[in-house]
Amino acid sequence: MEFTKSEAKQWAKEHYKGLDGVVSPSFMPDLEQLDEEGIRHDVRLNISRGMFSVLCQTEVCAMTFEERKRFLEIACDEAKRKILISMFTGIDTIEKDIELLKHFEKVGGTHTLLGWPGMFYAKSEEDIYHATKKICDATNVCIDLWPKPKFDFGRFHPSLFNPELVERITDIPNVVSIKAYISDGLGKWADIQHRVGDKILLQSAEIEEWPITVAKYKQQWAGPADYVIFDQTSDNPRIVRMFNLFLEGEFLKAMDLYWELAPITMKARSAMFECGMLGVKYMQWLTGGNGGMYRQPTGVLFQRQKDVMRAGLKAAGVTPREPEEEFYVGRLNYARGSRLKEY
Amino acid sequence: MGFGKAGAKEWARENMRGLEAVIFPSFTPDLQDLDEEGVRYDVQHLADNGFKSALCASEVCGMTFEERIRFIEIVCDEAKGKIHTSITALHDTVEQDIEMLQLYEKAGGVVVMLGHPLQYHPRSEEEIYRMYKYVCDSTNLAVVFYPARLKTKSLHNSYWPMQILPRIADISNVVALKIGGGSSLTFTAQCFHLVGDRLLVNDPIPEKWFLTIPKCGQQWSGASPFYMFQTPENPRMVRMFDLLVEGEIDKALDIYWEMEPINEASMGMASVSYFDTGIIYATMDKYYHWCNGGNGGMLRQPVPRLHDYHKQRIRASLLAGGMTPREAPEEEFYLGRLNYARGVRLREY
Numbered sequence: 001m002e003f004t005k006s007e008a009k010q011w012a013k014e015h016y017k018g019l020d021g022v023v024s025p026s027f028m029p030d031l032e033q034l035d036e037e038g039i040r041h042d043v044r045l046n047i048s049r050g051m052f053s054v055l056c057q058t059e060v061c062a063m064t065f066e067e068r069k070r071f072l073e074i075a076c077d078e079a080k081r082k083i084l085i086s087m088f089t090g091i092d093t094i095e096k097d098i099e100l101l102k103h104f105e106k107v108g109g110t111h112t113l114l115g116w117p118g119m120f121y122a123k124s125e126e127d128i129y130h131a132t133k134k135i136c137d138a139t140n141v142c143i144d145l146w147p148k149p150k151f152d153f154g155r156f157h158p159s160l161f162n163p164e165l166v167e168r169i170t171d172i173p174n175v176v177s178i179k180a181y182i183s184d185g186l187g188k189w190a191d192i193q194h195r196v197g198d199k200i201l202l203q204s205a206e207i208e209e210w211p212i213t214v215a216k217y218k219q220q221w222a223g224p225a226d227y228v229i230f231d232q233t234s235d236n237p238r239i240v241r242m243f244n245l246f247l248e249g250e251f252l253k254a255m256d257l258y259w260e261l262a263p264i265t266m267k268a269r270s271a272m273f274e275c276g277m278l279g280v281k282y283m284q285w286l287t288g289g290n291g292g293m294y295r296q297p298t299g300v301l302f303q304r305q306k307d308v309m310r311a312g313l314k315a316a317g318v319t320p321r322e323p324e325e326e327f328y329v330g331r332l333n334y335a336r337g338s339r340l341k342e343y
Numbered sequence: 344m345g346f347g348k349a350g351a352k353e354w355a356r357e358n359m360r361g362l363e364a365v366i367f368p369s370f371t372p373d374l375q376d377l378d379e380e381g382v383r384y385d386v387q388h389l390a391d392n393g394f395k396s397a398l399c400a401s402e403v404c405g406m407t408f409e410e411r412i413r414f415i416e417i418v419c420d421e422a423k424g425k426i427h428t429s430i431t432a433l434h435d436t437v438e439q440d441i442e443m444l445q446l447y448e449k450a451g452g453v454v455v456m457l458g459h460p461l462q463y464h465p466r467s468e469e470e471i472y473r474m475y476k477y478v479c480d481s482t483n484l485a486v487v488f489y490p491a492r493l494k495t496k497s498l499h500n501s502y503w504p505m506q507i508l509p510r511i512a513d514i515s516n517v518v519a520l521k522i523g524g525g526s527s528l529t530f531t532a533q534c535f536h537l538v539g540d541r542l543l544v545n546d547p548i549p550e551k552w553f554l555t556i557p558k559c560g561q562q563w564s565g566a567s568p569f570y571m572f573q574t575p576e577n578p579r580m581v582r583m584f585d586l587l588v589e590g591e592i593d594k595a596l597d598i599y600w601e602m603e604p605i606n607e608a609s610m611g612m613a614s615v616s617y618f619d620t621g622i623i624y625a626t627m628d629k630y631y632h633w634c635n636g637g638n639g640g641m642l643r644q645p646v647p648r649l650h651d652y653h654k655q656r657i658r659a660s661l662l663a664g665g666m667t668p669r670e671a672p673e674e675e676f677y678l679g680r681l682n683y684a685r686g687v688r689l690r691e692y
Contacts (some may be wrong), residue, residue: 031435059644062405091644092374094692118648119374121677121689131692152650180527277619291460296402296436297645301622303497315462322576328464343437343474 001105001140005173008142009200012111012176013220015084016053016201019240020223021046024057024281025071029329029338034067036074037328038290041314043078045288048234053084055113059099060093060277061294061323069103071132076108086144086224090115090151094131100268111142113179113224116151125156140321142176145169147174147192149184161186163191170196177201177221182209193217205267207239209257215245224270226280230261230319231285261316268312271305283309286320294329344453346482348515355518356562359454362584363396363429364389365566366416367403369640372532372678372687377410377415381638381679386421388637391575392407396427397653398456398566401517402434403625404642412446419450427609429454429566433492436462443484446596450537456521456565458489468504472511479514486516487565488542491523492621501530503561505537519543521565525618525683528554535559549599549606571631572602574666579585601665608660614654621649631657633676634668640679672680 002012023046026038046054061210061276072087079085087104089097089112096171097117104112114135122128138144147161169175171210178196181204182189193202197217204213212217222243230239238257245254258265268300272279276299285291288308321327326334346354362651366389389397399418401411403565415430422428430447432440436610440460447455451587457478457663465471471493479486488511498504500657511517518541522531531546535624539559540542546555547567555561564584586595625642626649634657635638646673654673661668675683 029462030438052429061645062643064407093688095373117642118646119372119677121674123674127692134692150650155651239635274620276622293435296433296461297404297622298461300492300494300495309659325464328462339463341437343468343477 001110005140008174009176010011010110012142012201016041016177016221017222018124019227020053020055020084020086020221020225021049022053022055022057022207022224022280023075023228024060024277025063025067025294026330027295029333029340031293031295033289034070034074035292035330035333036130037332038073038292039074040078041332042284042292043075045053045284045290047079047082049231050237050240051083052221053086053111053223053228054079055086055088057277058088061298062296065096065100065226068100072100072104072109073107076104080108084110086111086113088113088115089135090117090146092117093119094135098135098138100133101141105139105141109141111144111176112139113144113146115146115148122153122156124155125162128153128156128165129168134171135316136172136174141174143174144179145175146179148179159188159191161188162190163195166192167195169202173242175200177203178205179223181206182212193252195254207258207261210243211251211255211307215251215254216245218247222248222259226269226284228289229269229272229283229313230264230316230318232287255279263312263315264318267315268309271308271312275301275305277307279309282306282327285331286310286313287318287319291327292329292333306315344448346485348483351516352370352518355485355543358427359395359519359563361393361395362564362569362581363398363427363587364392364394364419364564364569365399365400365628366397367629367642368406368410369638369679370643372682372689374641374643377414378638378640378679378682380681382414383418383421383639384638384681385495385632386418386426388575388632389570390422390425392570392573393575393581394569395424395563396405396429396454396566398431400431400623400625401621404646405644408434408439408443412443412450415443415447415452417449419447419452423451427454429456429487430451431456431458431489432460432478433458433489434460435476437459441478441481444478444484448482448484450518453485454487455484456487456489458491459493463493465493468507471495471498471504472507475511476514479516482516483518484516485518486514487519487521488512488517489523489565491521491526493619501527501533503530504558505533508537512541516544519545519563519565522546523618524548524567531555549583549602549614551596552584552587553592553599556584557590557592558685562588568631569626570635570637571628572664573603574635581642604663605660605666608656612656627642627653629655630654630676631661633680634661635666635670638680639676639680641677653667
């Protein structure tokens, strides 16, 4: 790493600027192997659309531990010296999370979005703190804390994640930022902002919150999220421009872009999330990503949701990709002549 | 197998009766391996509950293909002489589904609930029919046709092109049709109308049985986590189904209303709708089962998370529905009942 743990917060302040995208695994059409070229394509797409970093979505579908490691290797290799790279932590167990993080650090990872694994059942807030510290101490990468309600710590505090505990965790040297949404509770967000807003990089990934969090609170980065879906081509990255305009105080200019992109932000993305993370993969394919089906278990793509996604993109000036079959086999495989089998 | 393809429909009519319950995998506490004893415990528990069949749902969480097969083998072995088995064939590709059917047949399997894999995007009704026939022809298993997760609304507004149902019913080893939970009543009515004379059409949603059993002759129900409503000591969902088959509607209604708080909670609680997303909320079903005597045990990612407020609602609904949910440390659910009994505990940090 180019920084020590004690320098991590300062390093992040200097390097986390702009938007953090996402890349999820792609598979070959028979879903037996990772599609290395497809993964590399998606990393390059994030680079070309102006992301300063990209997060590897390690948890979105069934993969063996070795495949998860390989997925990280491919993404890190493609991102090397071009953008920062992150991964999601919080899959099955603390031990495997740490093992994966160590591998990630070895192959060039720079930061991680930290959640808690399925087999972690905290009996007290002290348990949460100790498990979190164990993970943070085991790695040198920067930690982006994700105090999301889904991690089920609501039994300890009505906010569903005690802001006081958040504050305590931010004392850990390599905890550099927090991903927190106003939509998770304005009170919770305000409490966290009050406690640690000056100490670490508090940020909301939700575009609808930027007119407040970026424009008024000077949030300097956002993500990870599916930001590549807002632009058809790389020469006009409207979402990056909008973020920067909010940050620079050009509020009304930013709002012009905000309303231009609203059919995607408000309509198409709602339909996308109804399809789970597969919806995100589909939407990214519609706007230039590799696409490709996930393995089981995953969501279902409904025609009506696909129609809403396409309509939202068109309304925001983006032409959605055709033909549908390409999504299933992946863009690069399709270009090589792969087609769905017929029976 | 006990029947040839030509005799499959008749075999089914004689043998497929009563309720089928779903069984999910259990894992060792580090989630690295299958928990064979936990799986066997759940098979026995399903048999003790009076269910006629156990459906292995191996697609619900992250597992390798080999682990899915091993899970099915364990269930088949434990079920011998106690309870019928079935498997879901809703995996990644057509080829993987076929391989699974062949391995399941070798393990002693007889019935498969065959849907459509993920890597499949039909462009016409004809293509749907051809693929389905191709898979049915590759196996000697009795096939329960399951249309629920394909969602071809572009071909028919119901979500499934109804015109090809009769052709699918004509495939010799297709013996039954399981309607997807969450389908409309109209869809159910049309399935019975179109193919009810040839296939064992069944809707797994208990409230619909008050119409489908007396009026349409439904004689079995494909899998659902029915153990959330009952225990071996009081197998009331099984009893309600049997009462309906016997025409004792008033007595069946008494049981239905007794169980309604559980039904209401479970239907209203899922943060993701199975019908809309195809994702089974298996952690919730497993927690219900653990509360009522099942092994429990956390599943691997990706799987929906289970929150405290979900658990509290589950417990409250069980109490309101006249049951006593298991009183044991929550930790037991995460580890699985048998592991906990052996002294295994969650790690502390």
